[in-house]
Amino acid sequence: MVTRIPMSVAGHQKLRDELGRLERKDRIDVMKAIEVARGHGDLSENAEYHAAKERQGLIEGRILELKDKLSRAEVIDCTKVGSERVVFGTVVRLLDLDTDEEITYQLLGPEESDVKNGSISVLSPLGKSLIGKEVGDEVLAQTPGGKREFEVMNISSSETS
Incomplete structure (x- = not known):
């Protein structure tokens, strides 16, 4: 059974806006940062690469969390x-x-x-x-x-x- 999450119209829109920003901007920015860091050579000692990969994991985790919450939202005016x-x-x-x-x-x-x-x-x-x-x-x-x-x-x- 799916647990519904009560949410106002404004709260729902705020989560949708955050999801859009993460998918359209932050995800792309972090992929570019990973590519730049890869260009700096040995990945095993590349702090910039590891930081970008960690940020990518956080972004992807938040995207999944937001999609789950939005799919279970019970929007109330x-x-x-x-x-x-x-x-x-x-x-x-x-x-x-x-x-x-x-x-x-x-x-x-x-x-x-x-x-x-x-x-x-x-x-x-x-x-x-x-x-x-x-x-x-x-x-x-x-x-x-x-x-x-x-x-x-x-x-x-x-x-x-």
Whole structure:
């Protein structure tokens, strides 16, 4: 059974752009670097050649990884999700019941989550505890700083896909 990866339209496009760059530019650049390094003679002691081959391996590995993720992507338009309950793509405003601090996160897929920029993975402990919740619900979640209790203050759909 194929495990689907939830992904926003923007996140899907970002991965497609990276794949395109790797296939059309980086792969070609590293092949040229390998050819130049081969021209420098003995390959057994040619650091430039070995570095280029290592970079080629990293590029090819990332290409395979991106193709796999894109083939399993379940693309979700975050502007079209409801705002009655917390689901993938919604923006949720939380009140930390321990500190009275309000925080806002958008729930996205693991490839897109970036806490510093206001998004968390639906697969993270906090993300999992929020799924299906409504305004007024309280959740207890394990965070990097320990167990925290939050109240859902607001749920909205995203302005970007």
